[in-house]
Amino acid sequence: MSFFLLLLLLPLFFTIFIFTILLKHIWIPLRIQLHFHQQGITGPAYRPIFFGNSAGIRRRMIAEAELSRPVSFSHERVVERVMPHYYNWSKVHGDPFLYWFGSNARLAVSDPDMIKEILVSKSGSFGKIRFNPVSKGLFGEGLVGLEGERWVVHRRIASQAFNMERVKDWVPEIVDSTRNMMIKWDANIEEATNNSELEFDVHREFHQLSADIISRTAFGSNFSEGKRIFELQEQQIVLVLQSLRNVYIPGFRFLPTKRNMTMWKLEQETTELVRNMIEKNKSAKQNSTTLLATLISPSKIDDTLDLKEIVDECKTFYFAGKETTANLLTWTFLLLGLHQEWQDKAREEVDRVCGQNAFPCSDDLADLKIVTMILNETLRLYPPAVMLMRQASQNVRLVGRLDVPAGTQLFLAMTAVHHDANIWGEDANVFNPMRFLEPRNHLASFFPFGLGPRVCVGQNLAIVEAKIVLAMIVGRYSFAVSPTYVHAPMQSLTLQPQYGAQMIFSRRS
Ligand code: HEM
Numbered sequence: 425m426s427f428f429l430l431l432l433l434l435p436l437f438f439t440i441f442i443f444t445i446l447l448k449h450i451w452i453p454l455r456i457q458l459h460f461h462q463q464g465i466t467g468p469a470y471r472p473i474f475f476g477n478s479a480g481i482r483r484r485m486i487a488e489a490e491l492s493r494p495v496s497f498s499h500e501r502v503v504e505r506v507m508p509h510y511y512n513w514s515k516v517h518g519d520p521f522l523y524w525f526g527s528n529a530r531l532a533v534s535d536p537d538m539i540k541e542i543l544v545s546k547s548g549s550f551g552k553i554r555f556n557p558v559s560k561g562l563f564g565e566g567l568v569g570l571e572g573e574r575w576v577v578h579r580r581i582a583s584q585a586f587n588m589e590r591v592k593d594w595v596p597e598i599v600d601s602t603r604n605m606m607i608k609w610d611a612n613i614e615e616a617t618n619n620s621e622l623e624f625d626v627h628r629e630f631h632q633l634s635a636d637i638i639s640r641t642a643f644g645s646n647f648s649e650g651k652r653i654f655e656l657q658e659q660q661i662v663l664v665l666q667s668l669r670n671v672y673i674p675g676f677r678f679l680p681t682k683r684n685m686t687m688w689k690l691e692q693e694t695t696e697l698v699r700n701m702i703e704k705n706k707s708a709k710q711n712s713t714t715l716l717a718t719l720i721s722p723s724k725i726d727d728t729l730d731l732k733e734i735v736d737e738c739k740t741f742y743f744a745g746k747e748t749t750a751n752l753l754t755w756t757f758l759l760l761g762l763h764q765e766w767q768d769k770a771r772e773e774v775d776r777v778c779g780q781n782a783f784p785c786s787d788d789l790a791d792l793k794i795v796t797m798i799l800n801e802t803l804r805l806y807p808p809a810v811m812l813m814r815q816a817s818q819n820v821r822l823v824g825r826l827d828v829p830a831g832t833q834l835f836l837a838m839t840a841v842h843h844d845a846n847i848w849g850e851d852a853n854v855f856n857p858m859r860f861l862e863p864r865n866h867l868a869s870f871f872p873f874g875l876g877p878r879v880c881v882g883q884n885l886a887i888v889e890a891k892i893v894l895a896m897i898v899g900r901y902s903f904a905v906s907p908t909y910v911h912a913p914m915q916s917l918t919l920q921p922q923y924g925a926q927m928i929f930s931r932r933s
Contacts, residue, residue, distance in 0.1 A: 431592060452527070453527050453529065460529075464594050465521060467523045470524050499805050502853075503839050503840050506666050506919055507811060525720075532835040534836075534837040534844065539875075542814055543814075549816060551814065554815075556624075566739060567579060567881065577726075595785060597641060598893070600776075607638075609629075625925055643701060653698060657694065659690055702720055747808070748809065752799070754921060757897075769781050773795060784895045799858070800856055810839050844869075905926075
């Protein structure tokens with residue numbers, strides 16, 4: 425009986441299935457496309473059979489990034505290399521333009537007025553794009569991906585953890601980590617054949633340094649044990665990136681494949697280690713200023729996080745903080761290696777503010793004005809975050825004329841804004857820190873840390889860390905870009921030099 429009923433219902437299910445597919449993949453996208461066309465917004469046409477333009481975007485981006493021929497070290501081609509789809513389509517269709525990611529409409533935007541509305545004044549109408557469940561392996565359910573009430577609680581705790589006073593307490597730790605790295609460099613320079621200079625990849629060095637610093641700020645005196653957590657996290661990142669390269673199949677992550685089983689094991693070991701750290705921290709929590717201590721005992725009793733939430737935030741801070749800050753340092757040194765006159769200016773300021781031999785202390789930081797301008801100019805030309813994404817949670821009108829339907833995704837082309845000659849002038853692609861001497865005339869013309877309620881919560885740490893590392897190194901070494909360096913900015917989660925950053929260092933006499 426039930427078999428016959430099933431047989432009768434089968435055509436009905438099939439019809440509903442086909443109807444849903446047609447609705448989602450043909451009717452709705454074509455209607456949205458028409459909606460934007462009527463407002464003068466065009467773009468590469470929606471192609472349901474090929475699942476939109478996503479495959480094309482990815483292929484083109486990879487091809488661009490793999491374009492490894494040595495180009496001169498200048499900054500004109502950054503947008504073209506790190507967001508080739510934006511670069512090509514905006515030339516044909518103008519800006520904003522519409523493109524497709526699967527059946528999701530994406531509006532690419534580089535107008536600072538629109539970006540300001542999306543991130544700041546109308547931020548309530550936009551949310552984060554929902555992550556592929558596999559990428560949650562990188563930062564779990566931490567701050568970066570949370571929304572709503574839980575985000576408010578996590579954000580409050582994180583803001584408390586990263587407030588400037590707290591970050592200043594970490595200065596001795598940052599100095600210590602940097603000093604250890606420099607002791608290693610000195611030993612290597614002494615061992616070098618000519619005993620005066622050494623060539624190495626600063627990108628790798630700054631990644632290790634940044635990991636070390638995050639580990640110290642997160643776990644304080646237990647940082648070497650904490651480092652194990654981040655080593656596991658590093659292995660997890662490799663596996664997650666491998667998974668993300670494949671087409672996402674719902675439920676696949678639960679199958680006991682070799683990769684999945686390794687990921688589960690890493691997850692289990694991470695949780696266990698964090699649990700142990702929490703136990704250790706509980707006794708010392710009263711006067712501890714570590715990130716972990718703040719997560720365990722936030723100032724508001726209602727803000728208590730459970731173990732999984734604490735583990736996820738530890739992952740988030742590592743993931744969001746290590747890569748970005750290491751890349752900022754890498755690009756800063758490459759730029760100062762290229763522009764020796766700015767290296768000299770930075771050195772002169774550091775000598776004046778910090779004294780020739782002493783290490784910087786927290787009171788020096790505000791006086792490092794040239795260093796700050798150099799970091800800003802680096803963040804402008806090589807923003808680690810490259811672009812930001814949002815999704816309209818309701819119908820919304822932008823800049824008084826553009827109606828954006830709920831569900832539309834927004835690609836905020838940060839790197840393009842930072843290189844726009846209409847905003848920055850004819851010399852937009854030139855490294856000129858002097859432009860940061862005057863206050864900027866538009867909030868959304870420069871937003872390497874984002875804007876609005878979701879602005880980077882670790883910004884204070886990133887800037888303090890970058891200032892100290894730069895001050896310490898510039899005070900002790902002279903450096904230049906190696907002839908073996910190949911200039912190939914590439915987006916791989918963050919903006920990185922594709923072939924590393926080979927530089928030549930020598931001790932100052
Ligand atoms: C140069 C270094 C850094 C850059 C350029 C950077 C950039 C950004 C940007 C652009 C956002 C906003 C993302 C969005 O609106 O969608 C963001 C958010 C975030 N950043 Fe950073 N970041 C840096 C360093 C750090 C550090 C050191 C930490 C922590 C250790 C950190 C933790 C976070 C977190 C947790 C968020 C999410 C905040 C929220 O959604 O409420 N970042 N970052």
